[in-house]
Structure formats: structure tokens, C-alpha cells
Amino acid sequence: MSSSSRRTVVRGGLVVTASDETCADVLIEDGRIAALAASGTPAAESFTADHVLDATGKYVVPGGVDAHTHMEMPFGGTYASDTFETGTRAAAWGGTTTIVDFAVQTRGGSLREGLDAWHAKAEGVCAVDYGFHMIVSDVHEETLKEMDLLVAEGVTSFKQFMAYPGVFYSDDGQILRAMQRAAGNGGLIMMHAENGIAIDVLVQQALARGETAPRFHGEVRKALLEAEATHRAIRLAQVAGAPLYVVHVSVTEAVAELARARDEGLPVFGETCPQYLFLSTDHLAEPDFEGAKYVCSTPLRPREHQAALWRGLRTDDLQVVSTDHCPFCFTGQKELGRDDFSKIPNGLPGVEHRMDLLHQAVVDGHIGRRRWIELACAAPARMFGLYGRKGTIAPGADADLVIYDPHAEQVLSAATHHMNVDYSAYEGKRITGRVETVLSRGEPVITERRYTGRPGHGVYLPRSTCQYLN
Ligand SMILES: NC(=O)NCCC(=O)O
Ligand SMILES: [Zn+2]
Ligand SMILES: [Zn+2]
Numbered sequence: 001m002s003s004s005s006r007r008t009v010v011r012g013g014l015v016v017t018a019s020d021e022t023c024a025d026v027l028i029e030d031g032r033i034a035a036l037a038a039s040g041t042p043a044a045e046s047f048t049a050d051h052v053l054d055a056t057g058k059y060v061v062p063g064g065v066d067a068h069t070h071m072e073m074p075f076g077g078t079y080a081s082d083t084f085e086t087g088t089r090a091a092a093w094g095g096t097t098t099i100v101d102f103a104v105q106t107r108g109g110s111l112r113e114g115l116d117a118w119h120a121k122a123e124g125v126c127a128v129d130y131g132f133h134m135i136v137s138d139v140h141e142e143t144l145k146e147m148d149l150l151v152a153e154g155v156t157s158f159k160q161f162m163a164y165p166g167v168f169y170s171d172d173g174q175i176l177r178a179m180q181r182a183a184g185n186g187g188l189i190m191m192h193a194e195n196g197i198a199i200d201v202l203v204q205q206a207l208a209r210g211e212t213a214p215r216f217h218g219e220v221r222k223a224l225l226e227a228e229a230t231h232r233a234i235r236l237a238q239v240a241g242a243p244l245y246v247v248h249v250s251v252t253e254a255v256a257e258l259a260r261a262r263d264e265g266l267p268v269f270g271e272t273c274p275q276y277l278f279l280s281t282d283h284l285a286e287p288d289f290e291g292a293k294y295v296c297s298t299p300l301r302p303r304e305h306q307a308a309l310w311r312g313l314r315t316d317d318l319q320v321v322s323t324d325h326c327p328f329c330f331t332g333q334k335e336l337g338r339d340d341f342s343k344i345p346n347g348l349p350g351v352e353h354r355m356d357l358l359h360q361a362v363v364d365g366h367i368g369r370r371r372w373i374e375l376a377c378a379a380p381a382r383m384f385g386l387y388g389r390k391g392t393i394a395p396g397a398d399a400d401l402v403i404y405d406p407h408a409e410q411v412l413s414a415a416t417h418h419m420n421v422d423y424s425a426y427e428g429k430r431i432t433g434r435v436e437t438v439l440s441r442g443e444p445v446i447t448e449r450r451y452t453g454r455p456g457h458g459v460y461l462p463r464s465t466c467q468y469l470n
Helices: 084-093 111-122 141-153 172-185 196-208 215-220 223-240 252-263 274-278 290-294 303-315 354-363 369-383
Strands: 007-016 021-029 032-038 051-054 059-062 064-069 096-104 129-135 157-161 188-192 244-246 268-272 401-411 430-440 443-447
Touching: 007 369, 007 401, 059 369, 064 084, 064 354, 064 369, 084 096, 084 430, 084 443, 096 111, 096 430, 111 129, 111 141, 141 172, 157 172, 172 188, 172 223, 188 223, 196 215, 223 244, 223 252, 252 268, 252 303, 268 303, 274 303, 274 354, 303 369, 354 369, 354 401, 354 430
Parallel strands: 007 051, 007 059, 064 096, 096 129, 129 157, 157 188, 188 244, 244 268
Antiparallel strands: 007 021, 021 032, 059 401, 401 430, 430 443
């Protein structure tokens, strides 16, 4: 049966959105949410459907929106090991029904070529819906004009890098010019804020001292150099009159920069990722090259930084939790840097675990239940122009729903995850809570812990501009 003729009712769950918690039945029609009514009331009893899903004792939450993934991303001479097919399937297993991935402009290439290449990778294979940001790694007059065209067609956010000289790096002039363009066309600049020029000096000095192990990746990428770059990005955006979204914030000092800017009234936003909330430099320091599994940039930090990140998430100095999912297998990929940490491909797998890890944060008392949904669903949808359709449960929204069992116990492991990568960054971690059933536009993608989706169900999502600024 196609989604256009399917009527489904989800009965008896606690419907949790970023703003409300109500025991309600949810009626789905033509792939969208048609109505909600308090469970047990005549209005709810009047919902008739071909399919009834019993959510008694469970939560019914919006499908997660992961606004930071890198499927098949080229890095360090290899490619992220999840394809759009495997990565979106793993996302679905974890209750994420929308990803926004990063199309890459190669140096010397146009934005259009990069975007076309990413469309070709994703089209017809995704299990859940997807949109694109654009990585701008070669700012010049043509690129700037192309930014306008992309915003008009629904690619409304652009990532720039203050890190990775010679690869994705932009200097301050290039950043300022892109920000000025975004100020004019409504785009949102997403910034990888680390001082890559200074870091490269420290990398060479460390290697010259024979410091080749994974833990030195964390030591050379200093907290101060993230804070400095965050400060510089904020002030460049201020000069340009542009909004700014800082990705993968990992240190106390960077949160402070964001908080100060927001107190000044600047349209500045921040994202962190589960790895900075749950993992630390202890993992990077694991012996026998095991630390390579945890090499990502910004790097994992000493545990002391986690309190500031949690506080930022509670006080709204940080608005979004995304995964920065960028998996590389330990065997054959992370191993490229066995003798030189700077050759370890940067990135961690995580798209499958974000909803669960943030639910664990609810259980642990770091955040409340509605804040969980705000950070994982509503805020990323709003930030990247998808809210209304994605990120909430309300009449007219896409019926992207998760039936979530808050009492189930699970242990995260490479043996049971669905990401195409040979290790888990969270191996052995116990989680209270588990995704049971996932609907994407009313279609069952996960049904009581069985995969019932299909490649090609996921559609491309053109996006509007940032809805925090409207
Ligand atoms: N984060 C990371 O280590 N890899 C992906 C690329 C990026 O986001 O900088
Ligand atoms: Zn980055
Ligand atoms: Zn990233």
C-alpha cells in the first residue's frame, strides 16, 4: 500500500515534542499527521485507520533530525565508510528520519559540481529523507554568485573551515567574503572553528619530537585554538552582518565565546556532538593505537569540558546536538596513521546513537525530556529551514515518528549496530531507552526492531533559510 492511501493511528503513547507532553493518539493520513486527540476521548476513538500501532507505555517523539553527517566523504586519501544507503538505514535504526549531509566543493571545482556529485550519491538509495549543506573550500567571485543560486534552490547553509590548510581551509578574507554574501542572500555560514595554521605548526613540531601516537592529535589541537577561532569567526560574522553557526563545539572557552556573543544580541548559534558529551581524551590515549578510533576534529577533550557543554545545552547557548557522523574503519582506514597521527582520517561513527545517547542524558538528569526533543529534532529543523515539516508532531507535519521505549535496556556495540564501520565509539555503553518503531512520512521503516524500510524511500529536502532569523 502506498503512503498516499495509508491511514495509521498511533494509540496511547506519551507524545513528547519540544514544547508539550500529552497522552494522545496520532492520526496519520497521506504520509502526514492529520490530527492528534487526547487518548481515550471520543475524538481519539473516532480516528479510524488501516493500521493501528499501540504505543501504550512508550513515548511517541518526532523523528530525529541530524544536521551534520558526512556519508562517503573524502578525507585523508580515503572515504567515510557509510554510503547514503547504509548510513541512512543506520540513522533510521536510531530514530533519525532526516539527515543534512555536506556536499563538498573540491578546490578548482564549482559548488554546482560538488552538489551534483552529492545528489548522485544519495538519489534513489536513502532510507530516510535528506538535505544538503555545501562545503565551500574555494571562495572566489564565481563561488559567491553560486551561493545565491544554491540558497534559492534550497541549499541554504555553507560550511567553511578555519582548519585543514590546503584542503578545505579558508583564510579570514575568504571567510569574510562568504559571510558578506550570506548576509545578503539569507544563507547560514557554519564554521569549523580551529586555528588550522597554528595547529599545523604544532603538528610538525610534535612529529619532529617523535610524538606520533593518536593522543597527540588531541594535544596539538589546543582548546585555546578552538576558542580563538570561535572568537574570530564571531567577530568576522559581526563585521559582515551575518548569522553564524559554529559546528562541533568541544571546549568550555568556545561555549563562553558563544554565550558572550549571544548576550550581545548577535545571531550566533552553536552545536555540539555526543562524542564531546560522553567521550574524552582518555579514549584518545588508549594503547596499541586503539586511540585512533577516537580521532576527530575538533578533538575529544579532557572530561572537565563536559560540564560546560551540558550547561550550554541547558541554557541555550548551544542549540543543537548533531553527530558529525564521519566513520572510518579501524582496519585499513584509521590504520593509515599508525606511524603518524596526522594521517589518521578524522571522524567518528554516531548517526545511529544520537537519540539514545541524549535519552540517556535525560535519564542521567543532564537535560529534560522536552529539551531532548528540542536539541535532537526541533532546533536542528528550525536552524536549517525544515521546521513545520520536520522536527515536531503537529497536524500538517510529515509523519516522521518514533515509538520509543524509555524503559528498555540496551548495550551499544559494533556487534549489533548497523553503521558500516568495524568498531563502536561507545562499545559496551549501557543505555536506558530504545527505538522500537520508526515511521518516515507514515511508512514503517523500523517495525518493532525489524528493518522494514527500503533504499529510495528517502527523498531530497530543499530547505528554507534559518527559521530562527525570520
Ligand atoms: N569532524 C571530523 O573529524 N571529521 C569530519 C569533518 C569535519 O566535520 O570537520
Ligand atoms: Zn568540521
Ligand atoms: Zn563534520
